[in-house]
Amino acid sequence: MTTVTDVHDTDSPFALSHLDSLESEAVHIFREVAGEFERPVILFSGGKDSIVMLHLALKAFAPAAIPFSLLHVDTGHNFPEVIEYRDRTVEKHGLRLHVASVQEYIDAGKLRERPDGTRNPLQTVPLTEAIQQHRFDAVFGGGRRDEEKARAKERVFSLRDEFSQWDPRRQRPELWQLYNGRHAPGEHVRVFPLSNWTELDVWQYIEREGIELPQIYFAHEREVFSRNGMWLTAGEWGGPKDGEPVVRRTIRYRTVGDMSCTGAVDSDATTLEAVIAEIAASRLTERGATRADDKLSEAAMEDRKREGYF
Amino acid sequence: MSTTSEQLADLSATTLLRFATAGSVDDGKSTLVGRLLHDSKSVLADQLEAVEAASLSRGQDAPDLALLTDGLRAEREQGITIDVAYRYFATPRRRFILADTPGHVQYTRNMVTGASTAELAVVLVDARNGVVEQTRRHAAVAALLRVPHVVLAVNKMDLVDYAEPVFAAIAEEFTTYASELGVPEITAIPISALAGDNVVEPSANMDWYGGPTVLEHLETVPVSHDLTACHARFPVQYVIRPQTAEHPDYRGYAGQIAAGAFRVGEQVAVLPSGKTSTITAIDALGESVDIAWAPQSVTIRLADDIDISRGDLLAPAGDAPATTQDVVATVCHVADQPLAVGQRVLLKHTTRTVKAIVKDIPSRLTLDDLSQHPAPGQLVANDIGRVVVRTAEPLALDTYADSRRTGSFLLIDPADGTTLAAGMAGDAFASATAPVAAAQDEEGWDF
Numbered sequence: 001m002t003t004v005t006d007v008h009d010t011d012s013p014f015a016l017s018h019l020d021s022l023e024s025e026a027v028h029i030f031r032e033v034a035g036e037f038e039r040p041v042i043l044f045s046g047g048k049d050s051i052v053m054l055h056l057a058l059k060a061f062a063p064a065a066i067p068f069s070l071l072h073v074d075t076g077h078n079f080p081e082v083i084e085y086r087d088r089t090v091e092k093h094g095l096r097l098h099v100a101s102v103q104e105y106i107d108a109g110k111l112r113e114r115p116d117g118t119r120n121p122l123q124t125v126p127l128t129e130a131i132q133q134h135r136f137d138a139v140f141g142g143g144r145r146d147e148e149k150a151r152a153k154e155r156v157f158s159l160r161d162e163f164s165q166w167d168p169r170r171q172r173p174e175l176w177q178l179y180n181g182r183h184a185p186g187e188h189v190r191v192f193p194l195s196n197w198t199e200l201d202v203w204q205y206i207e208r209e210g211i212e213l214p215q216i217y218f219a220h221e222r223e224v225f226s227r228n229g230m231w232l233t234a235g236e237w238g239g240p241k242d243g244e245p246v247v248r249r250t251i252r253y254r255t256v257g258d259m260s261c262t263g264a265v266d267s268d269a270t271t272l273e274a275v276i277a278e279i280a281a282s283r284l285t286e287r288g289a290t291r292a293d294d295k296l297s298e299a300a301m302e303d304r305k306r307e308g309y310f
Numbered sequence: 311m312s313t314t315s316e317q318l319a320d321l322s323a324t325t326l327l328r329f330a331t332a333g334s335v336d337d338g339k340s341t342l343v344g345r346l347l348h349d350s351k352s353v354l355a356d357q358l359e360a361v362e363a364a365s366l367s368r369g370q371d372a373p374d375l376a377l378l379t380d381g382l383r384a385e386r387e388q389g390i391t392i393d394v395a396y397r398y399f400a401t402p403r404r405r406f407i408l409a410d411t412p413g414h415v416q417y418t419r420n421m422v423t424g425a426s427t428a429e430l431a432v433v434l435v436d437a438r439n440g441v442v443e444q445t446r447r448h449a450a451v452a453a454l455l456r457v458p459h460v461v462l463a464v465n466k467m468d469l470v471d472y473a474e475p476v477f478a479a480i481a482e483e484f485t486t487y488a489s490e491l492g493v494p495e496i497t498a499i500p501i502s503a504l505a506g507d508n509v510v511e512p513s514a515n516m517d518w519y520g521g522p523t524v525l526e527h528l529e530t531v532p533v534s535h536d537l538t539a540c541h542a543r544f545p546v547q548y549v550i551r552p553q554t555a556e557h558p559d560y561r562g563y564a565g566q567i568a569a570g571a572f573r574v575g576e577q578v579a580v581l582p583s584g585k586t587s588t589i590t591a592i593d594a595l596g597e598s599v600d601i602a603w604a605p606q607s608v609t610i611r612l613a614d615d616i617d618i619s620r621g622d623l624l625a626p627a628g629d630a631p632a633t634t635q636d637v638v639a640t641v642c643h644v645a646d647q648p649l650a651v652g653q654r655v656l657l658k659h660t661t662r663t664v665k666a667i668v669k670d671i672p673s674r675l676t677l678d679d680l681s682q683h684p685a686p687g688q689l690v691a692n693d694i695g696r697v698v699v700r701t702a703e704p705l706a707l708d709t710y711a712d713s714r715r716t717g718s719f720l721l722i723d724p725a726d727g728t729t730l731a732a733g734m735a736g737d738a739f740a741s742a743t744a745p746v747a748a749a750q751d752e753e754g755w756d757f
Contacts, residue, residue, distance in 0.1 A: 018326040018405040027607035028566040031547040064552035152395040175426040182727030
C-alpha cells in the first residue's frame with residue numbers, strides 16, 4: 001500500500017493510487033474464485049504477468065498458503081533462465097506445479113511441428129487437455145485488456161465450453177463487481193485478475209513491490225539474428241537460417257514466451273527504473289514490438305481465443 | 311508517448327477514473343474515443359500504422375480513428391460495435407479506464423454494464439440533431455445507475471458553424487431533463503471530435519466557451535469523496551485460517567470494503583445473524599493498519615470467535631442494514647431468454663448467492679419518455695422494469711441509492727448460469743418527477 005501523500009493529483013484523505021486500486025481489485029478477484037470454485041489453477045509461465053499474478057495471490061491469502069496449484073504449458077522452447085526461475089519460485093512457496101508439454105505431444109505424434117517453427121499456437125491442445133484431465137474449473141490467466149483489440153472485450157470471468165472455446169456472443173454481461181462463475185460440468189471459467197492493468201502498471205507494481213524477475217527482462221549481451229524485423233535468439237528451435245547472420249547485441253525482452261516468436265529490443269536498461277522509463281517512452285505497444293504470431297492477421301487473436309487459447 | 315519530463319511525471323502515483331461513453335456511431339462516438347486516445351498520445355506507432363493501413367485498404371483518404379476501437383471481426387465487417395470494450399489511457403495527471411459502450415437502441419444492457427462501474431458518463435449528441443430519444447435514454451441509464459458525474463458532449467459543432475446558441479439550447483434542454491432524473495452533476499462541453507475542438511486541445515473556433523476540454527474535465531473531476539459519511543459495509547469473501555505452527559489461531563475475514571471505512575476498536579455487527587464483536591486488527595495486504603476504507607481489499611480480525619462465513623456482512627453495530635427476504639428493485643434485463651413472474655432464479659448479492667422467486671413484475675419502463683407499462687408479465691432483453699423478488703434466505707441489502715455496491719445484485723438462471731438481470735434495490739430515480747409518473751401506490755414506487 002502506498003500512503004495517501006504519494007497520490008499527487010488529489011488531497012482527499014481517502015484517495016487510492018491507481019496501483020492500490022488495481023491491486024485491491026485483483027485480490028478481490030482471487031478471493032472470489034477461492035470462495036466459489038472447487039479446483040482453480042493459475043497459469044504460470046515465469047513471465048512477468050504470471051509472476052505478478054502469483055504475487056497478488058500470495059498477498060490475497062496471507063498468512064495462509066494459496067488454495068490453488070500452478071499449470072505451465074511448456075512449449076519446449078522456453079528460455080532456460082525462465083524455467084530455472086519457475087522451478088525456484090515453485091519450491092520457495094511450496095506450490096504444486098503441473099506441466100503440460102508441447103514437446104511430449106509432438107513426440108507422441110499428437111501434434112505436428114509447424115513449418116515456421118513457431119510453437120505458440122500449438123499450446124492450445126495441451127492446455128485444453130490438461131484442464132479436462134485435472135478437472136480445473138477456474139483457470140487464472142495473466143491476459144490484459146490493453147494488450148490487443150480482441151482482448152478489449154474480454155470479461156474478467158470468461159466462460160469456456162468443454163472444448164475451451166470462447167464465444168464472444170455467449171459471454172455474460174459483467175456488472176459492478178459481481179462476477180458470475182456458474183458453469184456446467186465440463187465447462188470452466190478463465191479468470192483474468194489483471195484485466196484492467198496496462199503494461200506500465202505491471203512494471204510499476206513490480207518495482208513498488210520489489211518483485212524479482214528472470215534476468216532476460218533486463219539488458220544483457222546475447223547472440224541474436226534478425227527475422228521479420230525482430231531480434232530472435234539463436235537456438236535449436238529453428239534459427240538462424242542461411243542468410244540470417246548472427247550478431248552480438250545488448251538487448252532485453254519485453255515479453256517472455258516461446259523463443260521462436262518472442263523478439264528482443266535493443267536496450268541498455270539494466271534496472272527496473274530504467275526499464276520503466278524506456279517503456280513509458282516507447283513508441284510501440286508490447287505485442288506489436290515483440291510478438292510475431294499476433295501479426296499473422298488482423299483477426300489473429302480473435303481466432304485463437306475462439307479455439308481456446310489463453 | 312514522447313518522452314518529456316512531463317511524461318515521466320506520469321510514473322508517480324495518480325488516481326484512477328473509470329468512465330463510460332454513451333452515444334451512437336452516427337454521433338461520432340468512435341471518433342471521440344479515438345481522438346481522446348490519439349491526442350493524449352495513448353495510441354502508439356504500430357496501432358496507428360495498422361489503422362492507416364486498414365483505412366487505405368478501404369479507400370479512405372485519412373486514417374479513420376474509429377478503427378482504433380473496433381475490435382471484433384463481425385464489427386469491422388458490419389461497421390458496428392456489439393459489446394462493451396475497455397480502453398486504457400493515461401495522462402501525467404490521471405489514469406483512465408474507459409468502458410466504451412455501443413449506443414444503439416438494442417444495446418441498453420451494454421450501456422448499463424459500462425455505467426455500473428463508472429464514476430462518470432460521457433453522453434454524446436450531434437449538434438445538428440440536439441436532444442433526441444436516444445439522448446434521453448442515455449440520461450436515464452446514467453441516472454438509474456447513479457453515475458455521479460455526467461458530461462454532455464455536444465459534437466459536430468463544426469457543422470453548425472460553431473454557433474453558441476445551438477450549443478446553449480441543447481445544453482439547457484439536457485441539463486433540465488437529467489436534473490429532473492436526479493443526476494447530481496452535469497457538465498456540457500461543445501466539441502468537434504473530427505476536428506479535435508475541445509476534446510484534448512482547447513478550440514480556437516469557440517472563443518465564447520470558457521470551460522474545460524473533455525480531457526481536462528476528466529483529469530480534474532473528483533473521484534473520491536468523504537467516506538466517513540457513508541454507511542460502512544464489508545461483505546466477507548473468504549475466511550483465512552492457516553492452521554500452521556506459525557499461525558495456529560489466526561482467523562481472518564477477507565474481503566473488499568464495499569462502502570465507508572472501518573477502524574480497529576470499532577464494534578461491528580455480523581449480518582444476517584446479528585451477533586456483535588470488536589475489530590482487533592485490520593491486515594491491509596501485508597501491513598497492519600488502524601483504518602481502512604472502500605475499495606481496499608483487507609482482512610479483518612475480530613475479538614470473539616463467532617461463526618462467520620462467506621456471504622456474511624460486517625457493518626458498524628450502530629449502523630447495520632435491515633435484513634429482508636422481499637426485494638423490491640429496478641432491473642435491467644440482460645439475457646436473451648425472458649424473465650417471467652413465478653420464475654425461480656438465483657440472486658447474487660455481494661458475496662452471497664441465494665435461491666429466489668420472481669413474485670411480481672409490477673411495471674416495465676420505457677426509457678425514451680419514462681412512461682411505464684403496468685404488469686408486463688415478463689421482461690425481455692434490454693427491458694428495464696420493476697420487480698418484486700422473494701429470497702429463500704435473508705439479505706443485508708441497502709438501497710442502491712445509498713450504496714452502489716451493496717444495493718446491487720444479479721439474477722441468474724439456475725439451469726445454465728446465464729446472468730438474466732442486473733438489479734438495483736429501492737427507488738429507480740433520485741427524484742420522483744418523472745414526466746409520465748403514474749399515481750404512487752403505497753409501496754412508494756416512483757415511476
